[in-house]
Amino acid sequence: MSRGRYWRVLAFFLLPAVVIYSAFSVYPLLATIFDSLYLRHQGAPETFNGLGNFYTLLGDTTWSKPFWNAFLNNCLFFVIHMCVQNPIGLALAALLSLPQLRLRNTYRTLIFMPTMLSVVIIGFVWQLILSPLWGIWKLFLQTLHLGFLFGPYLGQEHTALLTISLISVWQFVGIPMILIYTALLAIPDELVDAATVDGLNQWQTFFHVKLPLIWPTIGLVSVLTFVNNFNAFDLIYVTEGALAGPNYSTDIMGTLFYRTFFGNQLQLGDKTMGSTIATMMFIFILIGVMIYLFLIQRRMQRYSF
Amino acid sequence: MNVKRAISKTSVHVVLVAYTCLALFPILLVIFNSFKAKRAIFLSPLTPPLPTTFDLIGYNRVFSDGAIGTYYMNSIIVTLGTIFFTLLFGGMAGWALSEYKFRFNKVLGLYLAIGIMVPIRLGSVAIISMIAGLNLINTLTALICVYVAQNLPLAVFILSEFMTQIPKDLREAARCDGLSEYNIFFYIVLPLLRPAMATVAVFTMIPVWNDLWFPLILAPSGGKQTITLGVQQFLGQYVTDWNAVLAALSTAIVPVLIFYILFSRQLIRGLTSGAVK
Numbered sequence: 001m002s003r004g005r006y007w008r009v010l011a012f013f014l015l016p017a018v019v020i021y022s023a024f025s026v027y028p029l030l031a032t033i034f035d036s037l038y039l040r041h042q043g044a045p046e047t048f049n050g051l052g053n054f055y056t057l058l059g060d061t062t063w064s065k066p067f068w069n070a071f072l073n074n075c076l077f078f079v080i081h082m083c084v085q086n087p088i089g090l091a092l093a094a095l096l097s098l099p100q101l102r103l104r105n106t107y108r109t110l111i112f113m114p115t116m117l118s119v120v121i122i123g124f125v126w127q128l129i130l131s132p133l134w135g136i137w138k139l140f141l142q143t144l145h146l147g148f149l150f151g152p153y154l155g156q157e158h159t160a161l162l163t164i165s166l167i168s169v170w171q172f173v174g175i176p177m178i179l180i181y182t183a184l185l186a187i188p189d190e191l192v193d194a195a196t197v198d199g200l201n202q203w204q205t206f207f208h209v210k211l212p213l214i215w216p217t218i219g220l221v222s223v224l225t226f227v228n229n230f231n232a233f234d235l236i237y238v239t240e241g242a243l244a245g246p247n248y249s250t251d252i253m254g255t256l257f258y259r260t261f262f263g264n265q266l267q268l269g270d271k272t273m274g275s276t277i278a279t280m281m282f283i284f285i286l287i288g289v290m291i292y293l294f295l296i297q298r299r300m301q302r303y304s305f
Numbered sequence: 306m307n308v309k310r311a312i313s314k315t316s317v318h319v320v321l322v323a324y325t326c327l328a329l330f331p332i333l334l335v336i337f338n339s340f341k342a343k344r345a346i347f348l349s350p351l352t353p354p355l356p357t358t359f360d361l362i363g364y365n366r367v368f369s370d371g372a373i374g375t376y377y378m379n380s381i382i383v384t385l386g387t388i389f390f391t392l393l394f395g396g397m398a399g400w401a402l403s404e405y406k407f408r409f410n411k412v413l414g415l416y417l418a419i420g421i422m423v424p425i426r427l428g429s430v431a432i433i434s435m436i437a438g439l440n441l442i443n444t445l446t447a448l449i450c451v452y453v454a455q456n457l458p459l460a461v462f463i464l465s466e467f468m469t470q471i472p473k474d475l476r477e478a479a480r481c482d483g484l485s486e487y488n489i490f491f492y493i494v495l496p497l498l499r500p501a502m503a504t505v506a507v508f509t510m511i512p513v514w515n516d517l518w519f520p521l522i523l524a525p526s527g528g529k530q531t532i533t534l535g536v537q538q539f540l541g542q543y544v545t546d547w548n549a550v551l552a553a554l555s556t557a558i559v560p561v562l563i564f565y566i567l568f569s570r571q572l573i574r575g576l577t578s579g580a581v582k
Contacts, residue, residue, distance in 0.1 A: 006405075006407075009401075009405075009486045009487070010405060010407060011403055012397075012487070013397040013398060013400055013401035013490070014397070014398050014401045014402075014413070016393075016394040016397060016398075017394040017395060017397060017398035017417070017457050017461060018398065018413070018417075018456065020390075020394060020450065020453055020454050021417060021420060021454050021457050021458065023435075023450075023452050023454070024425070024432065024451050024453070025425050025428065025453075025454040025455065025456030025457075026419075026420070026436075026438075027422050027428075027431065027435075028425070028428030028429070028430075028431035028432045028435065029423065029425070029427060029428040029431075030428045031429060031430075031431035031434075032426070032428050032431045034428060035431065064330070070390060071475075092321075092324060095317055095320060095321055095442070096321070098317060101317065102318075103318075105570075107321045107325055109569045109573070110325045110329060111324060111325055111328045112327060112564070112569075112573060113328060113329065113565065114328055115517070116511060116561060116562075116565050116572070117332070117561060117562075118514070118515035118517070118533045118556060119517065120515075120517050120533050120534075120536060121533075121536070121554055123541055124550070124554055125322075125331050125332065125334075125335050125554060126331065128551075129331055129334065133322075134346075134347065134547075135350075136334065136350055138351075138381050150519060161320070170327075170328075178310075178484065178577055179577060182577045200398065200502065221532055227422065227424065231413070231424045231427075233426075233517075233518055234518065235512065236516040237517070237521075238517070238537060249331055249471075254426075255312075261429070261430055262522075271430055272432050274392075275325055275431075276431045278427045278428070278429065279427075280493075282423070282427045283428055284422075285423065285424070287425075289422050298420075299399075301445045
């Protein structure tokens, strides 16, 4: 092929993807970071402000209070996922991967079902179930003689975030389950047989043979959970609205960003501060991914069979 | 020993059945009650619809609203459009990266890979200005553009991985036969990629279908809502009409469930290979 034709072929194959990706993904991301360096004026062009917006966001209490509130809520949201969703996912995967388990595929398919549905639908479904009007959850607790535990969970400041986190856990438990299940199936039988011959029981085999082998998958599940949690928005918007009530107790980075940028009943939309918050989210996610890539993934031994 | 094994086997099933019920109960509850009259929804929420309590009033309201069909159509167009362009452009770029050794090959691969981990949502502020500048607010085109950009990185990555497995002889033979580079890709490589493309299609489809964020900020009105956003808006309006709410939720759930049950094996396989790579 001549040089000219070679480059024409390359351009034909590469340009569409590179152009669309650059235009609708890379450019907006860079432009947003760039925007965060500017100051908005009512009716006048924006002026360069250096890191001023970040000082405002972290230093001015009208901004820093909601920001740290959203950040801490988001951390809690993530911690609940890590402590509830991933262990349950691991346990289900361990059960599903037991040898000679009947109906394995049926269980897997059914348990994974909520994960396929939209967060919007799931949010509404749980809102109805928890609603004191319908009283399904109350009935359930009363049958267990736990009726005194019932309350308007989504409407109380000290229970709303926990409730929403658990709804999200309920929906997405399928993802760690499936990923870990696939990893467990990939472990060669000889390893497990050898452990059995050496006299290990099923529990010991799981904790001493299988678990160490699937640490890389658990690391991957953790970083996926982190990125998704710090990018979450839909569930809270649907169940608690853009104001992330009651009294901002369910506000996370995604809802704070939405409110700041688009405005709401209480404040006008602010493009540059919205960009500043998006940039902070970008930094958090980047830190999380870096920790995974450089600290966790590097140290983990990979086994190939 | 046998008794012990039987007990442990049973207890595994007990745990799994219990969790399966927990996963399915809320969904089935909503679907069952959507077919009942209002009285029965509140008086006997846990019984399936009986001839005496059967009522389609909720569905009447949802469908008389008229827009649900349009919303479904919008979602289908956006999802199919996204899958088509993601596969086409992703396949082309993946082919160039895996087949031709040119300068910047590695750099370009890395550049595209950034998008796998960084959520495109963070660029929303600039995306809106741009879409507004292009006069594409409240169009499905805007959604397709953004979703293709969002899904391209992983598609390129997975497809190029598969392409390296296509035997070199095949391509060389085609070249000897005088096929142009374009024809090699479209007539030889693409057909061989079918399984990989199915994988990419699966994990592109679900997040696009379920997304609320971009429809909310880019196409919130003008009859261009996707089903996810349309249902959310409908529910906001009819919040006190339980029949309508339950029917709207079921209308959004049931087609997805049927699709899922038909293709669950492929879907789950696609999702796992997508996330692991």
